[in-house]
Amino acid sequence: MLVTAAIRRDSSLRLATCTFFALLLSLPAIAQTAPPQPNALQRLLALHLPKLDGEYSTYYSPEAKTQALRSQAEITKCANWYSQQLHVKIPVTIAVLNQADWNRIGDLIPYPMPQAESGDVIFMPDSFASYPGQISGAHLAAKLDFISFHETGHLFQHALKLHSPDLFMQEFDATLFATAYALATHPELITATLDSRSAAKQRYTSFEDMDLIYIGVGFGNYDWFQIEMLRLAVFFAKGQDLATLVSKLRAAFPAGQFLTTQQIFAKTDAIRPGFLALAGNLAGPTTLPLLTPGKCVASPVKQNADSTFGIWNASGHPIAVVDDGTAATLPPGSSAQQGKLGAQFQLPNGSSCITYPKEPGYIVLH
Numbered sequence: 260m261l262v263t264a265a266i267r268r269d270s271s272l273r274l275a276t277c278t279f280f281a282l283l284l285s286l287p288a289i290a291q292t293a294p295p296q297p298n299a300l301q302r303l304l305a306l307h308l309p310k311l312d313g314e315y316s317t318y319y320s321p322e323a324k325t326q327a328l329r330s331q332a333e334i335t336k337c338a339n340w341y342s343q344q345l346h347v348k349i350p351v352t353i354a355v356l357n358q359a360d361w362n363r364i365g366d367l368i369p370y371p372m373p374q375a376e377s378g379d380v381i382f383m384p385d386s387f388a389s390y391p392g393q394i395s396g397a398h399l400a401a402k403l404d405f406i407s408f409h410e411t412g413h414l415f416q417h418a419l420k421l422h423s424p425d426l427f428m429q430e431f432d433a434t435l436f437a438t439a440y441a442l443a444t445h446p447e448l449i450t451a452t453l454d455s456r457s458a459a460k461q462r463y464t465s466f467e468d469m470d471l472i473y474i475g476v477g478f479g480n481y482d483w484f485q486i487e488m489l490r491l492a493v494f495f496a497k498g499q500d501l502a503t504l505v506s507k508l509r510a511a512f513p514a515g516q517f518l519t520t521q522q523i524f525a526k527t528d529a530i531r532p533g534f535l536a537l538a539g540n541l542a543g544p545t546t547l548p549l550l551t552p553g554k555c556v557a558s559p560v561k562q563n564a565d566s567t568f569g570i571w572n573a574s575g576h577p578i579a580v581v582d583d584g585t586a587a588t589l590p591p592g593s594s595a596q597q598g599k600l601g602a603q604f605q606l607p608n609g610s611s612c613i614t615y616p617k618e619p620g621y622i623v624l625h
Contacts (some may be wrong), residue, residue: 300378302364314339317353318565320360323385327355329400330383330407335409340440341415344501349418351411352380368474373406375413383407391479393455405437408448412436419505419559422514424592425523426473427466431488432508438492439501448492456486466519466538467545471569471621473595487541495531504530517592520544545569550620552557555612559603566600568613569593569621578624581605 297305303318311317311327315335319327334353339583342348354364361370361384368374387399387406412433421432441448461483463469463476469484476484496504511526512518518526524542528535535542550568571593572578578589583602596604596615603612606624613622 269514270467283355298368298378299364299366299376299380299382300352302366303352303378303380304362306360308354308356308360315351315353317355319355320357320385323355326383326385327353329404330355331495333404334381334407334411336444337411337437338415340444340579341411341436344439345415345419345505346502347415347418349414350379351414352378353383354380355383355385357385372478373403373410375410376564379414381407381410381414383410390482393482394457395508396453398451399455401448401457404445405441405448405452408437408440409433414489419509421505421508421512424511424515424517424590425520426470426593427488427520428512428523430469430485431492431527433589434488435496435504436487436501438489439496439499439504442493442496449489452489453486456482463546465520465542465543465545466541468547470520470593471547471571472543472567472619475567475569475595475597475619491534491538491541494537495527495534499531511543525607545621548618548620550613550616550622552606552611552622555603555605555610559601559612559614560601562600565597566602566617567595567597567619568616569595569619571621571623573623574625578607580607 306318309321309324310319311319311324311331313331313335315331317327317331331353334351337347342486356364356370358370361367361382364382367376367382370405371387371390373383375379375381381402383406384592387393387403390399393399393402410433412435413429415436416429416432421428423429423432438449457479459479461480463472463480463484466484469476469481474481479618507530520542524535524538547569570589572589572591575591577591580587580589582596582604583598598604598615600617601614602615604615605612
């Protein structure tokens with residue numbers, strides 16, 4: 260998955276993923292003026308961790324060497340396959356970290372969600388056992404391998420300029436890459452991943468929900484979306500040439516062009532007829548409630564609890580807002596805003612605010 264640690268996202272490269280699939284490329288969101296910060300690779304190198312040499316350097320927490328060797332071997336094979344299929348070579352650095360070192364890196368999605376980040380780094384956890392929503396006894400090592408292919412896909416996605424501002428397409432493209440590779444080399448990993456998720460009913464069931472609040476749906480629900488994405492990717496990729504599919508996707512989704520969920524599924528269905536029918540309710544409208552702005556107050560009462568809401572900037576141009584007292588610019592498209600419960604998000608008119616809600620919702624700006 261490509262993501263920022265907070266759910267505010269900017270248009271620079273922040274690859275993440277699951278990620279899964281992590282938490283994981285650049286995500287559309289608020290761009291705020293701030294001093295340049297060390298990128299993920301610089302932060303990783305500053306930890307002075309042990310390193311495995313090889314085609315793709317791999318840094319690891321000392322007790323995670325066995326998993327580091329496995330991740331390095333699997334990601335190397337995967338990246339080389341992508342390079343052969345797509346005729347592009349990119350740098351890749353791998354980090355396999357325990358929770359303590361993960362937290363020392365900073366500015367990552369919470370452990371153990373794998374992600375690809377700026378600086379061409381793939382962050383992998385030493386274990387996936389603590390990830391919520393998994394079936395007891397599931398082959399989580401196999402699932403972690405598949406997720407590493409997804410994260411590697413994010414890096415190639417960026418190199419190939421598959422820059423859709425839509426979160427579904429960012430995640431689907433990376434899963435498509437991983438699925439094409441797994442179908443060709445490790446089909447058992449697809450089965451293990453599909454079989455790993457709990458069958459529990461989910462609150463959020465439309466990909467438009469994920470577009471609007473992203474990881475705000477919760478880790479278990481996010482994993483559910485990723486598994487559904489894999490199911491769709493198997494249909495999309497099976498029997499197809501990956502380079503040809505990428506060419507069609509680049510033509511259908513020009514870099515930077517924001518589309519609605521309905522437009523996205525119409526375009527993907529044109530490439531692979533039957534895709535929309537297979538998606539079903541996943542391609543439907545958001546299940547989030549529409550929020551009503553209220554009057555801004557001078558001293559909002561903030562609580563020590565996180566809150567999320569979604570914004571669809573349908574104006575076609577950037578919009579100036581003030582998020583919890585900080586001036587920011589909201590680019591066109593959808594974005595997920597994260598702050599403290601009770602904090603205020605001031606709208607362009609200067610007098611109306613969204614108070615960060617107890618339950619996620621969304622607003623539309625024109």
